[in-house]
Amino acid sequence: xxxxxxxxxxxxxxxxxxxxxxxxxxxxxxxxxxxxxxxxxxxxxxxxxxxxxxxxxxxxxxxxxxxxxxxxxxxxxxxxxxxxxxxxxxxxxxxxxxxxxxxxxxxxxxxxxxxxxxxxxxxxxxxxxxxxxxxxxxxxxxxxxxxxxxxxxxxxxxxxxxxxxxxxxxxxxxxxxxxxxx
Amino acid sequence: xxxxxxxxxxxxxxxxxxxxxxxxxxxxxxxxxxxxxxxxxxxxxxxxxxxxxxxxxxxxxxxxxxxxxxxxxxxxxxxxxxxxxxxxxxxxxxxxxxxxxxxxxxxxxxxxxxxxxxxxxxxxxxxxxxxxxxxxxxxxxxxxxxxxxxxxxxxxxxxxxxxxxxxxxxxxx
Amino acid sequence: xxxxxxxxxxxxxxxxxxxxxxxxxxxxxxxxxxxxxxxxxxxxxxxxxxxxxxxxxxxxxxxxxxxxxxxxxxxxxxxxxxxxxxxxxxxxxxxxxxxxxxxxxxxxxxxxxxxxxxxxxxxxxxxxxxxxxxxxxxxxxxxxxxxxxxxxxxxxxxxxxxxxxxxxxxxxxxxxxxxxxxxxxxxxxxxxxxxxxxxxxxxxxxxxxxxxxxxxxxxxxxxxxxxxxxxxxxxxxxxxxxxxxxxxxxxxxxxxxxxxxxxxxxxxxxxxxxxxxxxxxxxxxxxxxxxxxxxxxxxxxxxxxxxxxxxxxxxxxxxxxxxxxxxxxxxxxxxxxxxxxxxxxxxxxxx
Numbered sequence: 001x002x003x004x005x006x007x008x009x010x011x012x013x014x015x016x017x018x019x020x021x022x023x024x025x026x027x028x029x030x031x032x033x034x035x036x037x038x039x040x041x042x043x044x045x046x047x048x049x050x051x052x053x054x055x056x057x058x059x060x061x062x063x064x065x066x067x068x069x070x071x072x073x074x075x076x077x078x079x080x081x082x083x084x085x086x087x088x089x090x091x092x093x094x095x096x097x098x099x100x101x102x103x104x105x106x107x108x109x110x111x112x113x114x115x116x117x118x119x120x121x122x123x124x125x126x127x128x129x130x131x132x133x134x135x136x137x138x139x140x141x142x143x144x145x146x147x148x149x150x151x152x153x154x155x156x157x158x159x160x161x162x163x164x165x166x167x168x169x170x171x172x173x174x175x176x177x178x179x180x181x182x
Numbered sequence: 183x184x185x186x187x188x189x190x191x192x193x194x195x196x197x198x199x200x201x202x203x204x205x206x207x208x209x210x211x212x213x214x215x216x217x218x219x220x221x222x223x224x225x226x227x228x229x230x231x232x233x234x235x236x237x238x239x240x241x242x243x244x245x246x247x248x249x250x251x252x253x254x255x256x257x258x259x260x261x262x263x264x265x266x267x268x269x270x271x272x273x274x275x276x277x278x279x280x281x282x283x284x285x286x287x288x289x290x291x292x293x294x295x296x297x298x299x300x301x302x303x304x305x306x307x308x309x310x311x312x313x314x315x316x317x318x319x320x321x322x323x324x325x326x327x328x329x330x331x332x333x334x335x336x337x338x339x340x341x342x343x344x345x346x347x348x349x350x351x352x353x354x355x
Numbered sequence: 356x357x358x359x360x361x362x363x364x365x366x367x368x369x370x371x372x373x374x375x376x377x378x379x380x381x382x383x384x385x386x387x388x389x390x391x392x393x394x395x396x397x398x399x400x401x402x403x404x405x406x407x408x409x410x411x412x413x414x415x416x417x418x419x420x421x422x423x424x425x426x427x428x429x430x431x432x433x434x435x436x437x438x439x440x441x442x443x444x445x446x447x448x449x450x451x452x453x454x455x456x457x458x459x460x461x462x463x464x465x466x467x468x469x470x471x472x473x474x475x476x477x478x479x480x481x482x483x484x485x486x487x488x489x490x491x492x493x494x495x496x497x498x499x500x501x502x503x504x505x506x507x508x509x510x511x512x513x514x515x516x517x518x519x520x521x522x523x524x525x526x527x528x529x530x531x532x533x534x535x536x537x538x539x540x541x542x543x544x545x546x547x548x549x550x551x552x553x554x555x556x557x558x559x560x561x562x563x564x565x566x567x568x569x570x571x572x573x574x575x576x577x578x579x580x581x582x583x584x585x586x587x588x589x590x591x592x593x594x595x596x597x598x599x600x601x602x603x604x605x606x607x608x609x610x611x612x613x614x615x616x617x618x619x620x621x622x623x624x625x626x627x628x629x630x631x632x633x634x635x636x637x638x639x640x641x642x643x644x645x646x647x648x649x650x651x652x653x654x655x656x657x658x659x660x661x662x663x664x665x666x667x668x669x670x671x672x673x674x675x676x677x678x679x680x681x682x683x684x685x686x687x688x689x690x691x692x693x694x695x696x697x698x699x700x701x702x703x704x705x706x
Contacts, residue, residue, distance in 0.1 A: 078497030153198030214377025252426025
């Protein structure tokens with residue numbers, strides 16, 4: 001073996017963590033398991049989604065969990081042609097910030113348009129595509145994570161967002177939002 | 183923290199209290215020049231340290247830098263595979279990945295000619311007879327299993343020599 | 356407030372991959388250069404602060420090994436930030452304000468080549484709602500860019516101009532990884548990478564390191580002919596959640612810049628840590644820099660982006676230029692967290 005040859009070796013670092021959620025993130029995850037999305041009312045009355053324990057500006061405790069809609073508006077997006085390992089799809093998709101009906105802040109998730117970037121635009125209406133609920137006769141899987149088949153209380157209980165096929169509604173929404181932004 | 187209030191749709195429903203978030207990341211480590219040179223030498227059944235030009239100490243395994251002077255250590259120094267135990271511990275608790283029978287001894291060994299100890303296993307001696315000053319020699323794996331790894335040395339065992347005088351290794355205690 | 360100055364700086368020739376040597380071997384010559392430029396032996400340094408990322412290195416406490424490059428014997432007073440070296444500089448500055456130290460050595464390093472930097476950076480995100488999605492740094496910057504473009508905060512042409520200027524400056528910088536003459540029109544004709552960002556709007560993947568020495572008051576005057584004095588320094592952080600912030604402006608940079616006193620005098624040039632082209636435009640606006648202020652005469656992070664180091668390099672590049680008389684008053688900036696979440700602003704001045 002050449003004495004000057006620089007040696008390399010592959011190493012995999014794994015973090016098999018289970019994280020406790022506390023009551024606020026716990027409520028968000030419980031909602032996801034139940035097939036609904038919740039936020040929390042901020043100090044100024046805005047509904048923050050996902051919910052946070054403390055107000056981002058005043059730092060006071062936040063306590064009022066509020067249910068928001070399953071559908072909303074894309075406020076910005078980007079297109080991924082070559083997904084990285086672990087991302088929600090292994091084919092091209094969009095990331096989007098989605099402001100759900102009843103929420104005042106947008107949350108990030110994947111947006112699936114079947115690989116067509118021309119189908120994505122700011123202002124379009126999208127809705128959550130849910131994993132199925134766990135049937136009553138199937139045991140809860142304590143080892144379930146992003147590979148889980150059923151909703152267990154995880155961000156991927158929402159598989160992704162997908163377009164709502166209501167184009168007229170989308171145009172109205174975009175105009176309405178631009179008004180709000182001003 | 184204050185009590186939270188839930189919407190009707192979440193009242194009376196068993197709450198989620200934790201989530202699994204496994205993550206794994208892959209890397210391709212480079213050993214760098216000094217470590218590669220050391221390991222390539224081990225593959226030739228040679229233990230080679232490096233000497234600091236300023237303080238003249240010999241380091242093994244070398245890392246290319248003297249940890250006290252912060253200068254490059256370029257001079258190779260060939261060492262024998264015999265040394266002196268300066269400290270040791272007896273492991274009584276099995277942990278993930280251990281292949282040894284419990285209890286076993288893990289020791290710090292200053293190889294002859296070097297100034298800092300390496301860590302390795304001690305076998306072929308009852309664990310309660312291991313002591314600082316004990317003289318030991320390496321037991322290598324069969325020649326066809328030798329590679330660029332310190333696992334090419336299976337363990338160290340007593341070499342039969344009388345104990346090293348304390349003065350000869352007191353700098354390392 | 357105690358006067359503190361940057362008196363010396365050394366950096367690697369940044370490359371896509373520095374795999375033949377390890378972190379210690381990468382840092383050692385820089386330690387020697389920085390100490391030699393300051394004209395001191397390492398024993399005169401009374402505080403060492405390092406910056407690196409364990410997730411990037413794939414090893415906890417990875418920086419402990421790197422101290423061998425300094426030679427921590429007799430035992431030294433040292434600290435570490437798992438952040439960009441600019442924050443190690445800030446910690447050293449605070450310690451000097453407390454009177455605890457007169458000469459501090461700050462170093463930073465990052466090797467992106469062993470792992471996948473975009474995946475590694477996802478570990479800094481909210482572990483409940485974003486971590487499991489493996490949302491990557493380029494995607495977040497791309498969403499920020501689209502928000503800005505659609506709001507009219509900046510244009511694609513302006514982004515291309517930033518890249519062209521950066522690469523031109525990079526060509527004149529022997530330490531930069533990238534550089535060259537590029538026409539903005541030709542850049543705009545390139546395909547999108549992560550829409551709306553093109554590849555050149557994103558930072559390169561880089562391995563590199565830097566070492567910088569700070570000194571206080573008369574010690575700085577003794578050791579340097581023209582120290583780069585820190586006249587003002589401040590850092591602010593915004594909320595982590597992307598949807599809660601206005602991503603088209605950098606409120607934390609506005610605040611830090613005001614507290615650092617950027618507007619208190621003329622700015623001859625600015626070294627801004629903007630890993631993405633549109634972020635330079637956001638930062639320029641946040642700091643109120645006039646159009647004729649040269650930004651990133653070094654080429655900036657778009658020409659070399661060693662993680663945890665690129666911010667410290669902005670300080671070193673600015674101080675070096677002041678030291679040789681290429682300007683009297685400059686702004687150095689560093690950022691941390693996705694989409695300019697946290698920002699550190701500093702005003703540097705030659706005497």
